[in-house]
Amino acid sequence: MxxxxxxxxxxxxxxxxxxxxxxxxxxxxxxxxxxxxxxxxxxxxxxxxxxxxxxxxxxxxxxxxxxxxxxxxxQGPIEQTGNPLHVAVRGEAFLTVQTPAGVRYTRNGALEVNVQGQLVTSDGHAVQGEGGPITINPQETGAAIGPDGTVSTNLGVRGRIRLVTFAKPQRLTSEGGNLYASPDQPQPAGLAGRLESGALERSNxxxxxxxxxxxxxxxxxxxxxxxxxxxxxxxxxxxxxxxxxx
Incomplete structure (x- = not known):
C-alpha cells in the first residue's frame, strides 16, 4: 500500500x-x-x-x-509585416544577440534601430553581425536585410547578421525573454538558416x-x-x- x-x-x-x-x-x-x-x-x-x-x-x-x-x-507560421527590418528565421538557425548576461540566441526577428544606431531586437538586445554589432546612421535610408543576413542601406553594406546553428539544439536552455543559452559552441548556419525580410515567424x-x-x-x-x-x-x-x- x-x-x-x-x-x-x-x-x-x-x-x-x-x-x-x-x-x-x-x-x-x-x-x-x-x-x-x-x-x-x-x-x-x-x-x-x-x-x-x-x-x-x-x-x-x-x-x-x-x-x-x-x-x-x-517552423512557426510566417506573417508578412512589410517592415524591412523585420526578419523571419527559416530553418533551425538562431540570431545571435548581446545581452547583459552575455551572448545569447533568439528567433525574435522583430528588429529595429535604437538611439545609438545599433540594430537591436524588440527587447533592446544588440544583434551581432559577423564583425560585431551592426550600426546604421540616422542619415542612411533604404535599409534592407537579405536572405543571408546582409544588412544594406543607400550607402552600401553595413554588415551581415550572424546566424548560427547547434549540433545538439536540445541542449539549449530557455532563459526567459525568448532567449536561449547553450553550453556548446555554435556553428555558422550556412544554408541551414535563411532570413525572410519584411516578415516575422510567429510562435509554433x-x-x-x-x-x-x-x-x-x-x-x-x-x-x-x-x-x-x-x-x-x-x-x-x-x-x-x-x-x-x-
Missing part, C-alpha cells in the same frame, strides 16, 4: 511539471519566434528482492521520473493541441488524487481494525 502511495505522488509531481510546461506554452502563443517545449518522462522500476525463499516473485514497482523538456524546433505553439493536453492532464491529476485518497482511507480503516483486534 505504501508503494502505491509513493507511485501516486511521483505521478502527481510529473503531472504538475507537465502543467507548468503547458502553461508556459500557452502564455507564449503570441510571442514572436517562440518555440514550444514538451515534457519528457522516464519509467523507473524499483529493484526487486532476489531471495529464492518467496513463494511468488516480488511485483515490480514503477515510478515516474522527470527527464526535463524537449524543444520543438518546428498550437493552442488547440495544448488545450487538449491540458484537459487530459487535469483529468489524470484528478484520477491520481482520487486513488491516493482511497488508499489513504483504506490504510486508516486497516489501522483502526487492527487496533480493535488488539
Amino acid at each position: 505504501q508503494n502505491a502511495l509513493f507511485v501516486g505522488v511521483s505521478s502527481q509531481m510529473a503531472i504538475q511539471r507537465e502543467l507548468d510546461v503547458i502553461a508556459n506554452n500557452m502564455a507564449n502563443v503570441s510571442t514572436t519566434g517562440f518555440k514550444a517545449r514538451n515534457s519528457r518522462f522516464q519509467e523507473y522500476l524499483m529493484p526487486v528482492a532476489s531471495a529464492d525463499s518467496f513463494e511468488s516473485p516480488d511485483r515490480r514497482v514503477s515510478y515516474v521520473i522527470d527527464q526535463g523538456t524537449t524543444l520543438d524546433l518546428g 505553439v498550437r493552442p488547440v493541441v495544448e488545450m487538449t493536453r491540458l484537459m487530459d492532464v487535469n483529468r489524470t491529476y484528478a484520477m491520481v488524487s482520487s486513488v491516493i485518497t482511497r488508499l489513504d482511507d483504506l490504510r486508516g480503516t486497516a489501522i483502526r481494525r487492527l487496533a480493535e483486534v488488539a
Whole structure:
C-alpha cells in the first residue's frame, strides 16, 4: 500500500511539471519566434528482492521520473509585416544577440534601430553581425536585410547578421525573454538558416493541441488524487481494525 502511495505522488509531481510546461506554452502563443517545449518522462522500476525463499516473485514497482523538456524546433507560421527590418528565421538557425548576461540566441526577428544606431531586437538586445554589432546612421535610408543576413542601406553594406546553428539544439536552455543559452559552441548556419525580410515567424505553439493536453492532464491529476485518497482511507480503516483486534 505504501508503494502505491509513493507511485501516486511521483505521478502527481510529473503531472504538475507537465502543467507548468503547458502553461508556459500557452502564455507564449503570441510571442514572436517562440518555440514550444514538451515534457519528457522516464519509467523507473524499483529493484526487486532476489531471495529464492518467496513463494511468488516480488511485483515490480514503477515510478515516474522527470527527464526535463524537449524543444520543438518546428517552423512557426510566417506573417508578412512589410517592415524591412523585420526578419523571419527559416530553418533551425538562431540570431545571435548581446545581452547583459552575455551572448545569447533568439528567433525574435522583430528588429529595429535604437538611439545609438545599433540594430537591436524588440527587447533592446544588440544583434551581432559577423564583425560585431551592426550600426546604421540616422542619415542612411533604404535599409534592407537579405536572405543571408546582409544588412544594406543607400550607402552600401553595413554588415551581415550572424546566424548560427547547434549540433545538439536540445541542449539549449530557455532563459526567459525568448532567449536561449547553450553550453556548446555554435556553428555558422550556412544554408541551414535563411532570413525572410519584411516578415516575422510567429510562435509554433498550437493552442488547440495544448488545450487538449491540458484537459487530459487535469483529468489524470484528478484520477491520481482520487486513488491516493482511497488508499489513504483504506490504510486508516486497516489501522483502526487492527487496533480493535488488539
